[in-house]
Amino acid sequence: MEFINIALPKGRLGEKVYRLFAEAGYPCPSILEENRKLVFENKEKGVRYFWVKPTDVGIYVERAAADIGIAGKDILLEYKPEVYELADLGVGRCRMCVAGKKGVHDSRENTLRVATKFPHIAKAYYSSLSREIDIIKLHGSIELAPLLGLSDVIVDIVETGKTLLENDLEVKDTIVPISARLIANKVSYKFKHKEITALCQRVDALCQEGKL
Amino acid sequence: MEGTERIAGRLRELYRQHGYVQYKMSKFEPYDLYGRNKDFLVSERILTFTDTDGRLMALKPDVTLSIIKNAKGGGGLQKVYYHENVYRVSSSTHGFREIMQAGLECLGEIDLTAMGEVLLLAAKSLETVSGDYLLDVSHLGFAAGLLDAGDVAEADRREILARMGEKNVPALAARCRELGLAERVAADLVGLTGLYGRPAEVLPALRGMVRNDRMAAALEELEAVCALLGDRGDHLRLDFSIVNDMRYYNGFIFRGYLPGLPSGVLAGGRYDNLLRKMDRQDAAIGFAVYLDLLERLEQPKERFDADVLLLYQKDTPPAVVLQAAEECRRQGRSVRVERQAPEGLAFRTIQEVR
Numbered sequence: 001m002e003f004i005n006i007a008l009p010k011g012r013l014g015e016k017v018y019r020l021f022a023e024a025g026y027p028c029p030s031i032l033e034e035n036r037k038l039v040f041e042n043k044e045k046g047v048r049y050f051w052v053k054p055t056d057v058g059i060y061v062e063r064a065a066a067d068i069g070i071a072g073k074d075i076l077l078e079y080k081p082e083v084y085e086l087a088d089l090g091v092g093r094c095r096m097c098v099a100g101k102k103g104v105h106d107s108r109e110n111t112l113r114v115a116t117k118f119p120h121i122a123k124a125y126y127s128s129l130s131r132e133i134d135i136i137k138l139h140g141s142i143e144l145a146p147l148l149g150l151s152d153v154i155v156d157i158v159e160t161g162k163t164l165l166e167n168d169l170e171v172k173d174t175i176v177p178i179s180a181r182l183i184a185n186k187v188s189y190k191f192k193h194k195e196i197t198a199l200c201q202r203v204d205a206l207c208q209e210g211k212l
Numbered sequence: 213m214e215g216t217e218r219i220a221g222r223l224r225e226l227y228r229q230h231g232y233v234q235y236k237m238s239k240f241e242p243y244d245l246y247g248r249n250k251d252f253l254v255s256e257r258i259l260t261f262t263d264t265d266g267r268l269m270a271l272k273p274d275v276t277l278s279i280i281k282n283a284k285g286g287g288g289l290q291k292v293y294y295h296e297n298v299y300r301v302s303s304s305t306h307g308f309r310e311i312m313q314a315g316l317e318c319l320g321e322i323d324l325t326a327m328g329e330v331l332l333l334a335a336k337s338l339e340t341v342s343g344d345y346l347l348d349v350s351h352l353g354f355a356a357g358l359l360d361a362g363d364v365a366e367a368d369r370r371e372i373l374a375r376m377g378e379k380n381v382p383a384l385a386a387r388c389r390e391l392g393l394a395e396r397v398a399a400d401l402v403g404l405t406g407l408y409g410r411p412a413e414v415l416p417a418l419r420g421m422v423r424n425d426r427m428a429a430a431l432e433e434l435e436a437v438c439a440l441l442g443d444r445g446d447h448l449r450l451d452f453s454i455v456n457d458m459r460y461y462n463g464f465i466f467r468g469y470l471p472g473l474p475s476g477v478l479a480g481g482r483y484d485n486l487l488r489k490m491d492r493q494d495a496a497i498g499f500a501v502y503l504d505l506l507e508r509l510e511q512p513k514e515r516f517d518a519d520v521l522l523l524y525q526k527d528t529p530p531a532v533v534l535q536a537a538e539e540c541r542r543q544g545r546s547v548r549v550e551r552q553a554p555e556g557l558a559f560r561t562i563q564e565v566r
Contacts, residue, residue: 084379086380186475189408190346190449191346191471
């Protein structure tokens with residue numbers, strides 16, 4: 001039997017999703033051991049897991065290094081990989097938001113300076129509003145930008161809003177709700193159709209039951 | 213590249229066997245042709261330059277448009293194949309790349325025989341690379357008919373088709389609810405998106421979805437073409453997530469896949485709508501094979517750069533050296549002659565001439 005190669009995003013979300021997969025009948029106990037291995041196999045169940053940087057999941061799947069993967073909708077919207085989006089796992093829920101300093105009113109007079117890790121999403125959003133913007137691409141600590149006057153607003157993921165609150169920032173607009181999606185390589189989906197759809201159905205069924 | 217060349221050769225031979233004639237074109241054409249039909253091209257970016265007479269020219273990003281432009285009208289079919297390099301922006305490097313492409317086009321009065329032959333040639337093309345191929349088929353008329361039945365406005369169709377293309381059932385269902393589509397139509401759209409399987413398995417489910425003449429005609433054509441593939445029909449899969457741009461394509465479409473490649477290697481279908489845009493009243497069907505992808509399938513390269521490294525001394529007579537090398541070659545071995553072993557190259561054996 002051929003393996004299904006699964007790319008999991010490193011971090012809390014990935015661990016949560018692995019537990020879901022294990023419960024759906026695709027466990028791989030070695031993955032929980034503390035070691036430096038990168039690839040984990042369960043021959044009996046025909047699955048091979050590996051951890052990758054969350055922003056890279058789309059690439060692994062698009063290029064068929066992984067048959068399926070778990071990626072946040074934010075990553076899919078930003079990088080637009082050519083993949084199938086088979087299920088919404090409903091975990092890792094958050095929102096893609098525009099945030100800025102509390103009380104500061106946005107006027108359309110000036111070009112809006114937007115700091116973000118997601119330039120494509122920000123561009124698409126503001127172009128839908130016919131708004132001219134200046135994109136400032138950052139790789140982290142986005143919230144700092146409006147505080148230091150680097151940008152007028154930020155476009156970023158907001159989960160609880162705690163960081164914003166503590167820094168005197170507030171959500172101005174919600175662009176799109178985000179959650180983790182099960183994605184599949186288009187060719188793998190065809191050649192491993194039975195295995196992938198079976199896995200997808202089991203995992204989806206668990207999600208619908210609200211197991212997470 | 214050697215493997216790809218060999219496959220390209222076999223494809224040319226295959227198309228010739230079916231009476232297709234080669235279409236050769238120059239590297240560049242007036243930009244106008246491509247500029248007017250940008251949406252038809254895989255990538256909108258075109259490499260242009262100004263010719264000596266001031267005309268804007270383009271390095272060809274596509275062969276099909278040129279074939280249509282130059283095809284003669286009138287009775288009978290125009291059957292041509294091509295094997296050309298095209299110039300496109302690669303999504304990964306954002307730079308222009310030269311991509312080797314083969315394919316064929318059949319223009320004129322396209323009937324079931326012509327469609328069956330083209331699909332058969334698509335299957336045979338994939339067969340030249342691997343016996344383990346899959347050929348997905350779909351019919352745009354079927355999905356369009358279903359959207360007609362749901363009274364979906366033109367503006368909303370693109371997005372629905374995009375969600376179908378992603379097999380994104382949750383988003384598709386949500387969008388249908390937002391648009392207020394009839395529940396049954398929405399359920400069938402969702403069902404259609406999730407379908408994947410051999411014609412015999414999928415066709416019964418499709419029959420239950422037929423609501424109007426457009427869908428009935430599409431289904432009839434799809435069934436009829438699939439039936440023409442004979443033994444090769446086992447490689448066919450129906451998949452309504454392959455949705456080409458409906459402004460150019462209409463009707464029957466297909467995609468070919470090989471194991472070990474990350475994306476489809478063959479794509480084609482009916483594109484009568486493109487001909488209408490170019491003021492032609494007849495029909496057309498064809499496909500392209502993305503030969504550049506096949507490089508990925510090639511076996512690891514030969515570990516040796518030559519069989520023999522023949523070393524000689526400063527005072528070795530040249531005639532003796534060359535003769536010794538020729539002797540080796542007569543035995544069928546490749547030989548490199550040098551004074552000292554070159555760095556970074558590998559040889560099966562190293563010999564010295566005295």
